[in-house]
Amino acid sequence: MVGYNFARAVDEIANKTPERVAVLCVDEDGREQRLTYGQLRRETNRLASALARVGVGRGQRVLVLLPRGVEPYVVYLALLKLGTTVMPGSEMLRAGDIRYRVQHAETSVVIAHAKLTGEVDAIRGDCPSLCHFFSVGGAVPEWTSLEDTMELGSSADFVVSTADDDMAFLSYTSGTTGGPKGVVHTYRWPLEHLKVAGTYWFDAQPGEVAWATAGPGWAKWIWSPFVSVLGNGATAFVYQGRFQPERYLELLERYQVSLLCATPTEYRLMAKVRGLERYQVQLRSACSAGEPLNREVIDTFRRAYRVTVRDGYGQTENTLLVGTLRDMEVKPGSMGKPFPGMPVAIVDDDGQPAGIGEIGHIAVHRSHPALFRGYLNDPARTANAYRGEWYITGDKGRMDEDGYFWFEGRSDDIIISAGYTIGPFEVEDALVKHPKVAECAVVAAPDPERGHIVKAYVILRDPEDAKDPNLITELQEHVKRVTAPYKYPRAIAFVDSLPKTTSGKIRRVELRERAAMEAQVAAGGSEG
Structure with a gap:
């Protein structure tokens, strides 16, 4: 039986609505690049089949170092079509960060923007597992142009068979001691993420312009700009410029963005803009994650745009676990409630449920379908993350009498x-x-x-x-x-x-x- 593959699911949307815009990218100078679902399907087929011809295939681990743009969408989908393991890498990683990831995961392929290849070149000699180097956005000595490689491919449908338990994403997240942890997610993970977080929290609708500001290289990019937007047939809005609150508000107005997911810091700075109401922003929905959002910001956006910014909580190791869902009463400062039917709780040090108002560990039962499969090459670290049947997130919280969760801080030093x-x-x-x-x-x-x-x-x-x-x-x-x-x-x-x-x-x-x-x-x- 063929397992779930997110790239195949996006192709099915392309079959039904090939002319709908999948990605709308705007740079600092206002230049636009648009890619329809039909074009996205053809481009990912070309790249996947071309990479297969040069020896990239199922099970290989591929480090991707790309900035915001159209390219990450094409590259990630093509790699999923190939059955590889995608390793998201921030464009801010330096040579030491890259060396650690490549050596730890025994990475064999790296796809990097031309401006980032120097950091990889600095550690080539330390990483014998690397055998393929592809550059994007310009010719680089001793690198193969990904654009030239695509010429070898075909636009005909190309998706290899993958199993639900195959490793799809390997994201690295910081630990309190030692190097970053390699978090393993399978090919089925996007489906589980879409069922709840991508539907009831980041609720992009087909054809809507949805802007999730996270950049490639982070698990949050996979969550929202990638899976939650494309998986729902919406249009992913991408801005390639630096954050400036006035500029963000101008873009929200100009492109009639109806759904926004930004960090609390971005919301806080936008809320401070003088004359906020002069921007004709037409948001249907807004959400935030990363840290608690204060009441003043929520009230400001509600007053200016008649939209309630809804908080959410999750981790690289899982998916969105707790959130203020659509049509749910907002308690400012609260992260919301666990999603219906999802095994998330506040537990004590022994893994037993904590009482109402009692501070304990925010925990996820190991039966949660979107929970990670472990830390790569580190069974001891994986085992230490559990108290009995509960995965301990490392965050402390409490639950009130209405079932809302409140963040109380880290239980470690992150x-x-x-x-x-x-x-x-x-x-x-x-x-x-x-x-x-x-x-x-x-x-x-x-x-x-x-x-x-x-x-x-x-x-x-x-x-x-x-x-x-x-x-x-x-x-x-x-x-x-x-x-x-x-x-x-x-x-x-x-x-x-x-x-x-x-x-x-x-x-x-x-x-x-x-x-x-x-x-x-x-x-x-x-x-x-």
């Missing part, structure tokens, strides 16, 4: 900043590579716009270096060069020592409390 998930180890590892840094610890510090920022407490080899007014900027730029720039510490404090346990472990809880107090003092000072 930092969530402006929707990005950041492991402190990765930032600390980058910082200590600087010759002036002896030791450091990184924690989350409260921030009014980003929710939290990365704050580093640094012990210098020579305390006198703290007098250098340029050192903080120097350290920040160093981190940006060593690892993905979004991880850099936006605040740095030089200290003589770090709080530690008797066994030598850093007491991050003390540093988090200190960072929160310092942020509160700074906010009070700015107001005064």
Whole structure:
């Protein structure tokens, strides 16, 4: 029996509505690129059949490093048609990040935008598993042009047989210790995601222009811009420019976007725009995920556009687990309720259900059909993520008497900043590579716009270096060069020592409390 393949499902939509626009892409200068479902079907067939001719096939792991645009849609669908495993990679990854992923997954193929190939070239010699290098958007020495490769293919239907349990996506997510974790999702996962999250939360309708602002390289891109939009036959709106709140509002108005999914930070900054009502935005639905959304933003959008921004919660390891669904009463600050029939609960340390109002672990029963199949090559880490039959998300929450969930914070040290998930180890590892840094610890510090920022407490080899007014900027730029720039510490404090346990472990809880107090003092000072 042939298993589910999301690419085949998109082809079925193309068969019925070939002229409907699948992807509408706009760059910073206003230039447009449109791809209909019929064109998308033909282009993905051409690429899949061409890659098959040059030796790329079922089971191979393919790292994809592409920025926003039409290309990720074509590449992801073609790779699914081939039966490969797609490894989403942010365009902000640096050579060390790429080396880790390629070596850990034994990746054999990389598809990268021409401007990103240099980071891959820097680690080629360390990664003997790599045997195919395809560039997009320009000729690069020692890389094969993906556009030229497509000339070898045919537009005739091409989809290999895949099993439901075949590995479709391998997404890496930060951990509190060690390197990022490789999260395994199967070919059936998109179907399970569409059944609930793609229908009752991000409810794109056929032909609607839907804008989900997440960029390729993140699990959230697979969730919404890719699966939830194309799987429902809607039009995926893509903007290739940098975030500017006024520009976003202009685009929402000009292209009559009816469905928006953005980060809380993006909503917060748009809500601050003076004269918000002058933009003739016609949103039917709006949703947000990544961190709790404050009441002021919800009220502002409701007042300006008569739309309620609905919150949602999920993880790379699963799908959207809890959310404010269509026509559900909004409790500002709450993440909503578990979807009907979905085994999500608040449990205690022993995996037993917590009482009403009691803070516990947000947990998912292992029977949840969209739950990941484990961390690649790491059975111990996978086993440690469970308490009995419950997968523990690492987040703490409580449930009120109406069944709504409320986020109470991380139970580990993961930092969530402006929707990005950041492991402190990765930032600390980058910082200590600087010759002036002896030791450091990184924690989350409260921030009014980003929710939290990365704050580093640094012990210098020579305390006198703290007098250098340029050192903080120097350290920040160093981190940006060593690892993905979004991880850099936006605040740095030089200290003589770090709080530690008797066994030598850093007491991050003390540093988090200190960072929160310092942020509160700074906010009070700015107001005064």
